Amino acid sequence: MLIDFNNLKINNLDFETDFEKKIKKFLEEWFSNTEMVQIQTSGSTGTPKVFEIEKNRMIHSAIMTCNFLGLKEGNTALLCLPVEYISGKMMIVRSMERKLKLIIADPSLKPLENLQSEIDFCAMTPLQVENSLDRIHRIRNLIIGGAAVSESLKKRISGFMTHIYETYGMSETLSHIALRQITPQPEDYFTVFENISISTDERGCLKIFAPELNAEIIQTNDLVEIKNEKQFRFLGRVDNVINSGGAKIFPEQLEALIKREIPNEAVISGIEDESLGQKLILIIEGEESEDLIKKVLEIQFEKSFHRPKEIIFIDKIPRTPNGKVNRRELLALITK
Template sequence: MLIDFNNLKINNLDFETDFEKKINFFLEEWFSDSRTVKVQTSGSTGTPKVFEIEKNRMIHSAKMTCNFLGLQEGDTAFLCLPVEYISGKMMIVRSLERKLKLMISEPSLKPLEKLHSETDFCALTPLQVENSLDKIHLIKNLIIGGAAVSESLKKRISGFTTHIYETYGMSETLSHIALKPITPQPEEYFTVFEDVSISTDERGCLKIFAPDLNVEVLQTNDLVEIKNERQFRFLGRVDNVINSGGAKIFPEQLEALVKKEIPNEAVFLGVKDESLGQKLILIIEGEESEDLIKKVLETQFEKNFHKPKEIIFVREIPRTPNGKVNRRELLDLITP
């Protein structure tokens, strides 16, 4: 299905599938007299909730992304994300704001199977990218969100000429407020959009002020290193920090390091330990493998205490509906 937002007549559109009907419901909500629309959070960092967002703020967010990527009226976009969440809703709003031609595909792990021609813009989760490598070359501008992009995936997409970006944002920032290039020229730091200010609190956690998106200063639990007024590097979530024997360990950094050596999903957790407080363990998704264990133990960790005290293999690592690793559920899974 294709929706031309330069010549939109909702009544003439034939919404057949459940996914298309959800899009229709959102469009009806968007064109209603209400100043707001309802958005559901993923629940990856807390209890899932539904809250209302002002439409004019969503338009500001859409303009930021479209301007950053240089999208023009009449360009094409491809939607294959759930429209219950801000990620899918914002793909529609960007198409509305910039009058794009929006192609619709049911959200799945292989959403690009039916894509046979070039498109100017698409948003995917890392899992969707992993299952769509044979079609990525058809996308001119690709943003990846919903979860961190693993080092192994970065390697697999490094040869593409497509402009691929990792996103930084949350529901409260109306999708992302910063992008980090992965290809064709990778960068270490996220670059924030125009009219977005960043700073840190006493913990070193990122504070965001984007008055066009949210009237309040948004306090995150993300530990960052700020390079300049427009760039920052993500270190990890403060609530994921592992305190082992008095040493603070950032699991996201260790995961990025290990994933340069192994192709499997890998998650570092801290489990209760009488002597250390928390014992550092590594969970690897897949069948137990001595070769994988050897590669992990041969990894050049910066500190000796960064090496996991134990390595556990699980068939499948639990994830939230939009693909993020569910650390709380994983911890429950591997502890009695």
């Protein structure tokens, strides 16, 4: 299905699949007299909730992304994300704002499977990208969100000429407020959009002031390093920080290092320990393997206490509906 937002006539479109009907419902909500749209959070960092957002703020967010990527009227885009969440809704709003031609593909692990033509813009999750590497070259601009982009995936997409970006954002910021290019020019820092200011609190956690998107200053639990007024590097979530023997350890940074050496999903966690307070452990998804253990043991960690005290293998690491690792559920599984 294709929706041409330069010549939109909803009544002339055939919404057949369940996904297409959800899109129709959102379009009807958007063109209604209400000023607000309901948004559902993923629940990846807390209990899922539903809240309302002003349509005008969503338009401002759409303009920021379209301007950053240089999208123009008549460009083509692909929607392959659930429209229950802000990520899918914003793909539609961007298409409306910039009058794009929007191709609809039911959300799946292989959203590009039937894509025959080249497109200008798409947003996908890391899992979708992993299962679409043979067709990524058909996309001019690709943004990846919903979960962190693993080091192994970064390696696999590093040779593409497609402009591929990792996103930073949340439901409260109406999708992302910053992008970091992965390829063809890899960047260490996220760059925030225009009219957005960043700072940190006393913990070193990011504060976001984006008046066109949210009337309030958004306080995150994300530990960051700010390079300048427009760039920052993500270090990890403050609630994931592990305190082992008095040392603070950011699991996300260790996971990135480990995933450069092994192909499996890997999660660093801390379990209660009488002498250390928290003992550093590594959970690897898949069958137990001496080869994987050997590769982990050969990693040159910056600090000796960064080396996991124990390696645990698990058949399947639990994830949230949008693909993020569910750390709380995982910890409950390995400690029960």
